[in-house]
Amino acid sequence: MPALYSLLFVLGLLGNGAVAAVLLSQRAALSSTDTFLLHLAVADMLLVLTLPLWAVDAALQWVFGSELCKVAGALFNVNFYAGALLLACIxxxxYLSIVHAMQLYRRGPPTRVTFTCVAVWGLCLLLALPDFIFLSAHRDERLNATHCQYVFPQAGHRALRLLQLLAGFLLPLLVMAYCYARILSVLLVSRGQRRLRAMRLVVVVVVAFALCWTPYHLVVLVDTLMDLGAWSRNCSRESRVDVAKSVTSGLGYMHCCLNPLLYAFVGVKFRERMWTLLLRLGHPGRAGPSRQPPSSRRDSSWSEITEASNSGL
Incomplete structure (x- = not known):
């Protein structure tokens, strides 16, 4: 796991840094979806910044003290929640744009999407309060090592697991599934083939989220059921659950590196603007106005859906 965490740290930092750079290079023309994606890239970068600390914890023990334990745990969970909630916002x-032809952010003031993002971050900070309060560098006498872990009654641990399952996975996933099911049904009925092609990136991103995080949350659910006595616990089963949690959490962390790859391979305009940015950095003296004429419509950096449905993605 330490080697995997280190690799994900490098890939996640580089990939999401590239996404943020491309978006910020077009910040005067960011759509609402681009703004959400910028915050998503920041959330993923902040999450992977904690991975080297967890790599040391897994390989040796926690050597950074209780204060950094609280900060690292809270930072991790803030951005874990933010990633899921921002995808739900997108x-x-x-859904409003296509199913109800309602441009919530495009027709409102620019501060509306900013307020939504601030509200998401504020909610995530509230959800991470248990980390600030209960996380601590705790000496485990059985393992003869110090690890960053929660110090509170078992009932509190179960409540925290259920909170992460509901707020960080299940509810956002249900919102995404409902919204995109309605969107696809509307587009299929209207034979909006261009819109369907343009929607492929956002559907792929949501599917990637589900595939990466579902196994981990299923394992956590099994562990919680064992704590509640609904499923008998024994040493062999507990050991298998611990191994499964380690493996599936690594799969979940891979999601932070996966989004930039999806943008690069599926998002046409992302590739174009990434190439333009690289050329501009390589030949700063030649940097001039974009060949694309200015437009009052804020095109997305990720696909061609703007022309089809006035959306940003």
Missing amino acids: SFDR
Whole structure:
């Protein structure tokens, strides 16, 4: 796991840094979806910044003290929640735009999407309060090592697991599934083939989220059921659950590196603007106005859906 965490740290930092750079290079023309994606890239970068600390914890023990334990745990969970909730915001924005032909952010003041993002971050900070309060560098006498872990009654641990399952996975996933099911049904009925092609990136991103995080949350659910006595616990089963949690959490962390790859391979305009940015950095003296004429419509950096449905993704 330490080697995997180190690799994900490098890939996640480089990939999401590239996404943020491309978006910020077009910040005067960011759509609502681009703004959400910028915050998503920041959330993923902040999450992977904690991975080297967890790599040391897994390989040796926690050597950074209780204060950094609280900060690292809270930072991790803030951005874990933010990633899921921002994807749900994108889904809801697309749902209003296509199903109800309602441009919630495009027709409102620019501060509306900013306020939504601030509200998401504020909610995530509230959800991470248990980390600030209960995380501590705790000496485990059985393992003869110090690890960053929660110090509170078992009932509190179960409540925290259920909170992460509901707020960080299940509810956002249900919002995404409902919104995109309605969107696809509307587009299929209207034979909006261009819109369907343009929606492929956002559907792939949501599917990637589900595939990466579902196994981990299923394992956590099994562990919680064992704690509640609904499923008998024994040493062999507990050992298998611990191994499964380690493996599936690594799969979940891979999601932070996966989004930039999806943008690069599926998002046409992302590739174009990434190439333009690289050329501009390589030949700063030649940097001039973009060959694309200015437009009052804020095109997305990720696909051609703007022309089809006035959306940003």
